[in-house]
Amino acid sequence: MKNIILLVFVLLLILACKKDDKSIEIAVSKFAKIEQLKWLKGNWENVTELEQSFEHWTQENDSTLLGHSFTLIGTDTVFAEKVTLKQNGDDVYFTVIAYQQNNDQPVTFKMRDSKKGIFTFENPEHDFPTRITYSNPTQDSIHAWIEGSVNGQKRKVDFLFKRSD
Structure with a gap:
């Protein structure tokens, strides 16, 4: 027994x-989709003779990454934004508050693609940009770009960062 x-x-x-x-x-x-973006965590910079741009990413929890970026020309901050990357169910959202733009209100972009380390977020209702893309071409670099139309003309702006921590 x-x-x-x-x-x-x-x-x-x-x-x-x-x-x-x-x-x-x-x-x-x-949270497998947000896991693919955790390479963003840390400090990033792009320093040229004309301007200095910085991004800092942290992990808030299993589903959320937080980012803050700003650009200086001399000692003047000419651009600053706060970003939340959040997985909700099967979707990932890129929500940005760009200070002194959109009345400091958040604008959300939904992840559409994630092919070969390239992550694209779209919001066709937003004026500019309508698409934000992040990629990690080499281990310690970010190539990001924004796309959309301005006055009927297609426009793309590239951002290149290297890890600084």
């Missing part, structure tokens, strides 16, 4: 462990 009870206990223990493994597996895969 003791052997049967011991056998049942061991079987229950094995089943419980397998259940925990699956729940861990589900938790990891639940």
Whole structure:
């Protein structure tokens, strides 16, 4: 009788462990899309003779990355924005607040593509840009660009950063 009870206990223990493994597996895969963007975490810069641009990314939780970027010309801040990259279900959203633009209100772009390390977010309702793309061409670099139309003319602006931390 003791052997049967011991056998049942061991079987229950094995089943419980397998259940925990699956729940861990589900938790990891639940945010697989945002996992692909975690290479952004850290400090990035693009310094030229004319201007200095900086980006800083942190991880808030399993589903969210937070970014802050700004550009200086001399000692004047000419651009600054706060970004939230968040996975909600199967979708990833890039929400940006660009200070002194859009009445400091957030604008959200939805991830459309993520091919070969290139991540594209779109919002066709926004004036400019309608598309924001981030890529990681080499381990310690970011190539980002924004696209859209200005006065009926297609426009693309590139941003190149290198890791600074």
